Amino acid sequence: MELYYYTINELQNKIRNKEISITEITQSVLDRISEVESKVKAYLTLMQDQGLKKAKELDDQLMNGEDLPALAGIPMAVKDNMCIEGVKTTCASKILDNFIPPYNATVIEKLAGQKAILLGKLNMDEYAMGSSTENSSFFKTANPWDLTKVPGGSSGGSAAAVSAGEAFFALGSDTGGSIRQPASFCGVVGLKPTYGRVSRYGLVAYASSLDQIGPFTRDVTDAAIVLQAIAGHDSLDSTSAKLPVPDYRSSLTGDIKGIRIGIAREYFPEELNPQVKEVVLKAAEQLESMGAHVEECSMPHTEHALTSYYIIAPAEASANLARFDGVRYGYRSPGSKDLMSMYMATRQEGFGPEVKRRIMLGTYVLSSGYYDAYYLRALKVRTLVKNDFDAAFKKYDCILTPTSPTVAFDIGERIDDPISMYLADLFTIPANMAGLPAISVPCGFSEGLPVGLQLTCKAFDEETLLKTAYAYEQNNEWYKQRPSIGKSGDNNV
Numbered sequence: 459m460e461l462y463y464y465t466i467n468e469l470q471n472k473i474r475n476k477e478i479s480i481t482e483i484t485q486s487v488l489d490r491i492s493e494v495e496s497k498v499k500a501y502l503t504l505m506q507d508q509g510l511k512k513a514k515e516l517d518d519q520l521m522n523g524e525d526l527p528a529l530a531g532i533p534m535a536v537k538d539n540m541c542i543e544g545v546k547t548t549c550a551s552k553i554l555d556n557f558i559p560p561y562n563a564t565v566i567e568k569l570a571g572q573k574a575i576l577l578g579k580l581n582m583d584e585y586a587m588g589s590s591t592e593n594s595s596f597f598k599t600a601n602p603w604d605l606t607k608v609p610g611g612s613s614g615g616s617a618a619a620v621s622a623g624e625a626f627f628a629l630g631s632d633t634g635g636s637i638r639q640p641a642s643f644c645g646v647v648g649l650k651p652t653y654g655r656v657s658r659y660g661l662v663a664y665a666s667s668l669d670q671i672g673p674f675t676r677d678v679t680d681a682a683i684v685l686q687a688i689a690g691h692d693s694l695d696s697t698s699a700k701l702p703v704p705d706y707r708s709s710l711t712g713d714i715k716g717i718r719i720g721i722a723r724e725y726f727p728e729e730l731n732p733q734v735k736e737v738v739l740k741a742a743e744q745l746e747s748m749g750a751h752v753e754e755c756s757m758p759h760t761e762h763a764l765t766s767y768y769i770i771a772p773a774e775a776s777a778n779l780a781r782f783d784g785v786r787y788g789y790r791s792p793g794s795k796d797l798m799s800m801y802m803a804t805r806q807e808g809f810g811p812e813v814k815r816r817i818m819l820g821t822y823v824l825s826s827g828y829y830d831a832y833y834l835r836a837l838k839v840r841t842l843v844k845n846d847f848d849a850a851f852k853k854y855d856c857i858l859t860p861t862s863p864t865v866a867f868d869i870g871e872r873i874d875d876p877i878s879m880y881l882a883d884l885f886t887i888p889a890n891m892a893g894l895p896a897i898s899v900p901c902g903f904s905e906g907l908p909v910g911l912q913l914t915c916k917a918f919d920e921e922t923l924l925k926t927a928y929a930y931e932q933n934n935e936w937y938k939q940r941p942s943i944g945k946s947g948d949n950n951v
């Protein structure tokens with residue numbers, strides 16, 4: 459296999475045994491980027507020179523016999539809503555096109571401490587609002603499995619980069635599914651940790667009660683490795699949990715005998731793509747044959763999660779986005795005569811249509827007279843969704859569902875129909891509403907495109923989540939599949 463398609467785990471062994479230099483590894487990814495990036499378009503900013511310089515430094519340290527941390531020398535990239543000191547952070551929005559943060563997000567500090575090689579910033583839906591990365595103000599990203607399809611979203615650049623061999627891992631953010639859904643569309647592993655598990659300091663906020671940072675990787679072992687590096691309490695984020703971080707890799711035993719898995723009936727509605735259903739139910743059978751107790755269960759409020767999410771998330775977004783006013787950050791519309799018209803012109807010109815739609819929705823549901831009818835009611839529904847999970851976790855360790863009702867759809871297919879776009883997150887939103895950890899792992903193909911299996915566990919039980927996902931993955935070959943893009947015989951245009 460080509461070097462750029464290795465896993466972190468494989469690279470760690472090769473670096474340790476001095477079979478390969480960090481410069482070679484970095485160069486292989488940069489070459490791969492030159493080869494496929496014009497088709498995939500995952501990167502908004504590429505930090506090629508810094509990456510190579512860092513690689514050389516690390517090679518020198520290795521030559522001097524220094525001991526390096528776990529992620530040392532692994533080229534990676536992050537969604538463009540996480541701040542890196544001195545590097546443009548745009549959230550794929552015109553309004554932040556010239557914003558250069560003066561500080562690092564905590565996850566960036568942690569990865570820098572681990573000496574990972576930061577290769578750049580990845581495309582996304584503007585302010586993480588969307589499910590296809592088509593809402594980026596700059597350009598669209600393509601799905602490496604089929605360039606006519608979307609990579610999912612909003613962290614589509616992160617999923618596509620890992621899938622196409624343009625980074626060994628990437629970070630994304632997940633407010634309603636933006637890590638898991640693109641991971642499922644691009645055939646990689648996507649993990650949304652428990653709310654509070656990973657610091658969000660330096661992540662540009664979308665909906666603060668839902669946002670969580672997590673990894674995209676090629677397998678579950680790598681997800682455990684990256685989570686280990688970024689998890690933990692942070693005094694700079696008041697919502698981060700003061701809990702010890704377990705050793706995640708030690709939970710990857712392959713043994714899931716006795717684990718109780720519930721298959722939530724409500725996640726298999728009529729509209730579910732029949733092949734997706736078949737593939738996911740086959741995964742459930744397999745888990746059963748490996749010793750898990752699998753049975754059907756009911757989570758009756760599931761269908762209301764989506765509607766209440768589209769009240770709560772825009773409400774929080776409208777408050778969070780009030781700060782982008784042409785004074786404090788980024789773009790300012792030139793030529794306005796007074797302050798108010800400057801605010802209005804800046805926001806009019808700086809934000810794209812979906813962001814404006816969310817701000818209008820959000821301010822509407824928070825306005826007096828509508829607050830109780832919409833916002834408060836949505837919060838009550840959120841509690842009901844959480845109660846469904848609490849009840850299910852009395853009987854089960856893990857809930858199994860599809861990640862998305864469909865495989866990757868055509869570029870342009872849903873962009874003019876916000877409701878059909880919102881439906882792409884039907885199965886991922888409940889975990890955000892309840893603050894739970896959830897993972898998407900590749901579990902097969904439908905119409906030649908990857909399908910994701912979603913597992914959800916109790917809050918802060920990432921160990922059971924990773925353990926179950928790992929056992930499933932290792933009994934299959936799905937995670938070893940790579941898109942054929944860039945090779946001769948490349949059938950995807």
Ligand code: GLN
Binds near residue numbers: 632637
């Ligand atoms: N697609 C959902 C939205 O547009 C989720 C996005 C996300 O998780 N950031 O809000």
